Amino acid sequence: xxxxxxxxxxxxxxxxxxxxxxxxxxxxxxxxxxxxxxxxxxxxxxxxxxxxxxxxxxxxxxxxxxxxxxxxxxxxxxxxxxxxxxxxxxxxxxxxxxxxxxxxxxxxxxxxxxxxxxxxxxxxxxxxxxxxxxxxxxxxxxxxxxxxxxxxxxxxxxxxxxxxxxxxxxxxxxxxxxxxxxxxxxxxxxxxxxxxxx
Numbered sequence: 116x117x118x119x120x121x122x123x124x125x126x127x128x129x130x131x132x133x134x135x136x137x138x139x140x141x142x143x144x145x146x147x148x149x150x151x152x153x154x155x156x157x158x159x160x161x162x163x164x165x166x167x168x169x170x171x172x173x174x175x176x177x178x179x180x181x182x183x184x185x186x187x188x189x190x191x192x193x194x195x196x197x198x199x200x201x202x203x204x205x206x207x208x209x210x211x212x213x214x215x216x217x218x219x220x221x222x223x224x225x226x227x228x229x230x231x232x233x234x235x236x237x238x239x240x241x242x243x244x245x246x247x248x249x250x251x252x253x254x255x256x257x258x259x260x261x262x263x264x265x266x267x268x269x270x271x272x273x274x275x276x277x278x279x280x281x282x283x284x285x286x287x288x289x290x291x292x293x294x295x296x297x298x299x300x301x302x303x304x305x306x307x308x309x310x311x312x313x
Contacts, residue, residue, distance in 0.1 A: 132166050132167060132170060133167060133170065133173060133175055135166050136163045136164075136166040136167035136175050136176075136179065137175050139159065139162050139163035139166060140160070140163040140175060140178060140179050140182070142159050142163075143156055143159035143160040143162075143163055143179075143182060144182060146159050147182065147185075147186070153186050153189050153190050154190075156182075156186050157183065157186045157187065157190070160179055160182050160183045160186065161183065163175075163179045164179050164180070164183065167179060172205070172206035172209040172210060173206070173210060174207075174210055174212060174215070176206050177203050177206035177207045177210065177212065177215055178215075180199050180200070180202050180203035180206060181199075181200070181203045181215070181218070181219065181222070183199045184196045184197075184199035184200040184203060184222060185222070187199060188222075188225070188226055188229070193226060193229060193230060196226055197223075197226060200219055200222050200223055200226065203215075203219050204216060204219040204220070204223075207219060213246060213249065213250060214250065214256055216246055217243050217246035217247045217249075217250070217256075217260065218243070218260070218287070220239050220240070220242040220243035220246060221239070221240060221243035221260065221263075221264055221287050222287060223235075223236075223239035223242075223243075224236045224237075224239035224240035224243060224264070224267060225284075225286065225287055225297070226239075227239055228267075228284055228297065228299045229299060229300070231299060231300070231301075233271050233274055233275055234275075236267075236271055237268060237271045237272075240264045240265075240267045240268050240271070241264075241268060243260075243264045244261050244264040244265050244268065247260050247261035247264065248261055260287075263285045263287070266285055267284050267285055270282050270283075270284050270285075271284075281298060281301075282298075283296025283297060283298050284296060284297045284298075284299070285297075
């Protein structure tokens with residue numbers, strides 16, 4: 116992983132900031148995949164963000180925000196995670212990355228589950244499922260991700276009908292514990308609705 120840093124430094128000297136950010140993001144992603152402590156992953160992601168944050172939105176710009184949002188969510192820093200996902204969604208939409216935008220909607224659904232905001236989670240998973248469906252019947256990404264969003268929508272309905280039941284939800288693909296169901300904390304919702312654009 117240390118190999119990413121000299122490459123990034125050389126690219127910065129050449130004023131190739133996006134490429135430098137890609138190298139630093141590679142380091143952050145490798146750390147995340149190695150399951151190192153979240154604060155180390157976040158530090159590496161923030162190093163990449165500092166290089167690219169003043170540039171126009173681009174795929175790497177959005178990728179860094181997405182990873183940062185995930186790490187912040189795992190750390191329980193929900194407001195910061197939400198802000199990172201909002202910027203990420205705008206960036207993916209700006210560059211026309213339909214798959215990235217669909218993924219971020221599912222991240223919002225997962226974030227809302229953490230707060231007990233089931234109505235918001237339902238809307239976010241529905242938005243994600245619709246965007247995955249737009250990828251077309253033959254899309255492997257649609258086949259992989261849309262069913263998981265639809266399943267969570269069904270589980271949210273079940274939870275709303277049976278508030279006292281302990282119901283687990285599917286985590287998004289790529290999350291460290293993606294094969295384990297997520298059980299939201301039994302806390303009152305911190306907000307009833309969240310104005311988001313579709």
